[in-house]
């Protein structure tokens with residue numbers, strides 16, 4: 001992948017920003033109940049217990065923290081929680097809460113039993129985090145009015161409500177905030193069989209005929225992620241309608257996925273760009289994530305949250321104390337011969353740069 005690629009040219013179907021059409025499409029395919037949710041059996045069972053127990057006691061359930069990579073169903077599960085509790089869902093996100101006052105305004109509008117979904121909760125400002133964990137613990141916050149010696153704290157009572165927090169980086173949440181969540185679910189990547197079922201379910205909802213081998217093919221190239229499975233299905237549907245008779249068989253699915261440069265393992269252009277830069281530009285590393293992101297003309301977060309977890313999972317990339325390193329398997333996947341000892345420096349480090 002070339003170094004001079006411009007961000008705007010980089011149309012990775014995986015990294016593409018969700019436009020209004022994409023959002024409408026995603027919403028149409030969202031499971032509405034825990035029973036409709038495919039995969040994540042353990043989380044489903046645990047969450048069902050939390051919700052059923054709360055309903056039986058006529059109490060609001062404990063606060064719930066959902067963590068895991070993007071597109072695995074955190075928003076979907078938050079919506080399901082509200083639906084199963086027959087409670088209104090209020091949606092906000094960490095980046096939208098930069099001041100404690102932003103959160104106080106949201107909390108002052110909360111009604112008893114509401115589910116408050118805070119996406120990207122790790123991106124809230126520190127003062128807002130502190131206000132939130134007070135609210136979660138005591139259903140009360142002190143709103144500070146004024147500045148300096150004249151400032152006064154006005155207590156604000158909040159009716160019992162449930163926070164559902166979603167994060168791709170649970171490790172970034174301060175301990176006191178993490179501790180306020182009575183139930184934490186770590187979402188894992190989906191198995192190919194689950195993705196196959198998700199593709200078939202979505203195809204049914206879209207009235208699209210997809211053969212069994214085609215749905216399995218799409219599922220297996222979806223890098224363990226339902227959002228990507230649905231996105232690929234959408235691209236395959238385009239292909240089937242324009243270049244075939246509108247139905248999706250194995251040949252149509254393969255041709256469409258090849259056209260969109262999603263390889264048999266599910267690597268897309270961004271993944272390959274990262275591996276390519278790592279091997280060709282930096283001799284296989286170690287190299288810092290920021291440098292790697294610059295080399296592929298992407299934001300650090302995009303590389304860190306979309307490409308890296310998948311590449312680590314495939315055993316193509318290792319995080320080491322000195323930076324990211326390509327493994328021998330990565331060199332092989334690119335059709336390159338690995339230098340001796342490639343990828344041998346594999347001491348894991350959680351937050352290596």
Ligand SMILES: Nc1ncnc2c1ncn2[C@@H]1O[C@H](COP(=O)(O)OP(=O)(O)OP(=O)(O)O)[C@@H](O)[C@H]1O
Pocket residue numbers: 025026027029030031036037038039040069070071072073074075076077119166198226227230
């Ligand atoms: N278990 C599942 N079964 C069926 N479809 C699913 C499942 N999980 C997610 N999906 C589908 O995948 C898409 C993405 O899910 P969702 O928006 O909930 O992910 P997310 O984890 O909240 O992502 P992000 O953190 O990026 O917002 C939705 O269209 C949803 O319908």
